[in-house]
Amino acid sequence: MKKKTVATIWCEGCSGCHMSFLDMDEKLLDLIKKGMTFSASPLTDLKIPPHGTDIGIIEGSVATDTQEEEVKMMRERCKIIVAIGNCAVFGGIPTMRNKYKVSEILSRAYENAETNYNSHIPSAEDISKLLEKVKPVDKVIKVDYYIPGCPPKPEAIYETLLKIIEGEKPELKGKLLSYD
Amino acid sequence: MTNQEKITIYPVTRIEGHAKITIHLDEKKKISKVLFHVDQFRGFEKFIEGRYFEEAPIITAKICGICPVSHILGAVKAGDMIMNVQIPYTAKLLRMLAHLGQIIQSHCLHFFYLASPDLLLGWNADPAIRNVAGLVEKYPDFAMKGIKLRKFGQTIIEYVGGARINPKNFIPGGIAAPLDPKHRDIIIFQIDEMISYCLEGLEFIKHYIEKNKLFVERYANFKTNFLGLVNDGNWEVYDGKIKVIDQNGNLLYHFDSVDYNSYIAEYIEDWSYLKFPFLKKLGYPEGVYRVGPLARLNVSDRLPTPLAEREFMIFKQIGNPIHESFYYHYARMIEVLHSLERVREILLDPEILSKDVFVKGRVENEQGIGIIEAPRGTLIHHYWVDEKGKITKCNMIVASGNNNWAMSKAAELIAREFLDPEDIKEEQLNLIEGGIRCYDPCLSCSTHAIGQMPIRIEVYDHKSQLLNVFQRE
Ligand code: SF4
Numbered sequence: 001m002k003k004k005t006v007a008t009i010w011c012e013g014c015s016g017c018h019m020s021f022l023d024m025d026e027k028l029l030d031l032i033k034k035g036m037t038f039s040a041s042p043l044t045d046l047k048i049p050p051h052g053t054d055i056g057i058i059e060g061s062v063a064t065d066t067q068e069e070e071v072k073m074m075r076e077r078c079k080i081i082v083a084i085g086n087c088a089v090f091g092g093i094p095t096m097r098n099k100y101k102v103s104e105i106l107s108r109a110y111e112n113a114e115t116n117y118n119s120h121i122p123s124a125e126d127i128s129k130l131l132e133k134v135k136p137v138d139k140v141i142k143v144d145y146y147i148p149g150c151p152p153k154p155e156a157i158y159e160t161l162l163k164i165i166e167g168e169k170p171e172l173k174g175k176l177l178s179y180d
Numbered sequence: 181m182t183n184q185e186k187i188t189i190y191p192v193t194r195i196e197g198h199a200k201i202t203i204h205l206d207e208k209k210k211i212s213k214v215l216f217h218v219d220q221f222r223g224f225e226k227f228i229e230g231r232y233f234e235e236a237p238i239i240t241a242k243i244c245g246i247c248p249v250s251h252i253l254g255a256v257k258a259g260d261m262i263m264n265v266q267i268p269y270t271a272k273l274l275r276m277l278a279h280l281g282q283i284i285q286s287h288c289l290h291f292f293y294l295a296s297p298d299l300l301l302g303w304n305a306d307p308a309i310r311n312v313a314g315l316v317e318k319y320p321d322f323a324m325k326g327i328k329l330r331k332f333g334q335t336i337i338e339y340v341g342g343a344r345i346n347p348k349n350f351i352p353g354g355i356a357a358p359l360d361p362k363h364r365d366i367i368i369f370q371i372d373e374m375i376s377y378c379l380e381g382l383e384f385i386k387h388y389i390e391k392n393k394l395f396v397e398r399y400a401n402f403k404t405n406f407l408g409l410v411n412d413g414n415w416e417v418y419d420g421k422i423k424v425i426d427q428n429g430n431l432l433y434h435f436d437s438v439d440y441n442s443y444i445a446e447y448i449e450d451w452s453y454l455k456f457p458f459l460k461k462l463g464y465p466e467g468v469y470r471v472g473p474l475a476r477l478n479v480s481d482r483l484p485t486p487l488a489e490r491e492f493m494i495f496k497q498i499g500n501p502i503h504e505s506f507y508y509h510y511a512r513m514i515e516v517l518h519s520l521e522r523v524r525e526i527l528l529d530p531e532i533l534s535k536d537v538f539v540k541g542r543v544e545n546e547q548g549i550g551i552i553e554a555p556r557g558t559l560i561h562h563y564w565v566d567e568k569g570k571i572t573k574c575n576m577i578v579a580s581g582n583n584n585w586a587m588s589k590a591a592e593l594i595a596r597e598f599l600d601p602e603d604i605k606e607e608q609l610n611l612i613e614g615g616i617r618c619y620d621p622c623l624s625c626s627t628h629a630i631g632q633m634p635i636r637i638e639v640y641d642h643k644s645q646l647l648n649v650f651q652r653e
Contacts, residue, residue, distance in 0.1 A: 016248065025330075038311060093239070
């Protein structure tokens with residue numbers, strides 16, 4: 001049986017999609033038995049997926065300069081990119097900030113919050129810069145498959161991965177295709 | 181950067197969020213400072229302005245998919261206060277039940293999936309297998325128990341809240357649906373089995389600490405104040421007052437949680453999006469404190485369920501308070517045990533199936549504050565509303581944020597103790613990340629954000645020229 005490597009990253013999301021991935025529970029073991037192995041992922045210590053990784057799963061939208069680089073890196077290194085969850089697919093909740101300027105958003109937290117002791121917006125070179133607008137993943141790279149939902153049902157993630165592992169084209173239908 | 185070299189660990193893995201550690205060296209290649217950077221900011225407190233307070237639980241649930249119930253409960257408790265209502269007894273039981281389910285699933289996610297690979301497979305194990313999949317290969321039985329415990333917690337949330345992630349039944353004024361008797365029975369039926377799994381995990385960590393005593397003492401051992409909710413001395417996660425003790429265990433404060441702003445302030449460092457909360461009167465950094473499992477056990481006098489109380493007594497003998505970061509793992513498993521026992525108590529309460537779970541209300545107060553103990557520590561939601569209930573302002577201090585200073589300190593101490601800047605080994609870097617991992621930081625919560633990526637160490641010479649890159653793929 002040929003192994004299929006899976007890399008996952010989270011960008012501007014809440015990790016709920018990764019949790020739904022783990023909510024496959026015992027079925028996760030089933031996928032591992034069918035040949036899925038983890039490459040780079042928040043769940044492992046591998047930090048960059050090697051070139052030729054079979055499946056790259058992206059949770060979350062793109063909201064910082066670093067995330068923009070990260071999704072491009074995933075595209076370069078993974079054969080199939082799957083956008084998982086409403087944030088990655090459409091932009092989702094994080095795009096609620098798009099109606100404000102980045103400076104207004106930062107200002108509320110770092111200049112005007114009631115509990116602040118000293119007020120200034122962090123800007124050291126070691127932290128990422130916020131993009132003016134949050135965007136879905138496919139505004140930055142080409143996405144091969146989409147699993148919508150907030151988060152998608154574990155069964156939808158299972159079905160998609162199973163089909164890809166078996167070399168078929170995944171398609172979500174009925175209850176598995178949900179935007180909730 | 182002049183006359184300095186810098187080592188970067190990015191991303192810190194097996195934690196829940198985007199973070200990076202930089203290690204700065206002086207000219208003699210000695211460590212000068214270590215910083216824990218949280219790399220994201222999402223802006224919930226801004227974009228929630230203009231929404232109705234009833235929407236706050238639904239929106240803030242998306243701050244974190246690991247502990248959505250914490251944010252939901254923080255927001256609905258604030259909503260109760262805005263409407264000035266006392267929710268029915270059963271509604272409170274059900275909220276508590278879901279919250280315990282979340283503590284079980286979140287702690288077990290951390291202990292079994294994220295932390296135990298280091299302990300079982302070794303700090304120096306091949307990074308390719310040092311994870312939950314490696315665990316499944318080598319210790320399938322242990323891994324399966326962790327998976328089942330997490331699933332059990334998630335199932336409780338699903339039955340009470342209507343979904344595992346982002347449940348929608350929790351509303352200001354109570355809860356939208358009573359508990360189905362069928363579901364109560366399914367949960368009760370599994371508790372003994374879950375307790376046996378939990379006890380195995382607990383024995384494992386106790387044994388590990390005993391066998392590695394010296395290591396545990398050398399590993400991120402430092403003193404701070406501790407803060408957490410207590411209810412009349414009892415361990416508490418939903419209600420109660422905030423208790424603060426100093427590093428010697430003396431009582432500093434015991435205050436109503438709605439007064440948090442008189443006691444806590446946040447310091448902003450230029451190099452992190454995560455702020456550094458501290459006790460106002462003591463100043464920064466003297467006034468920093470820790471929260472979470474270890475802090476809760478340190479500030480509590482009792483854990484009033486039979487099995488947990490026994491374990492708690494043993495734990496308290498070790499120190500009062502206990503400071504070593506590693507004991508967070510141990511405290512976490514005692515909390516899982518107590519939560520499992522509390523779940524049973526709640527489900528056996530004759531009122532648990534009552535249909536009286538909601539009271540109506542309207543805007544009566546212009547402010548609402550909801551404070552609870554999330555799995556990772558004290559969580560504060562504070563909303564200001566207009567007369568129609570539209571949110572005009574929002575302030576949040578989240579669990580992992582409270583541990584921000586401690587995580588940076590842990591990374592620094594471990595780097596000083598275990599890292600040889602002239603001969604960096606992967607294992608040493610994993611030890612540093614492991615120090616952060618003790619605190620199980622949920623950075624999606626912390627910055628109302630989240631993320632992930634590579635371990636990359638960059639060594640710069642005095643003139644900021646990149647000398648060497650060490651990267652694991
Ligand atoms: S789609 Fe929903 S669950 Fe997934 S990251 Fe976004 S908010 Fe979280």
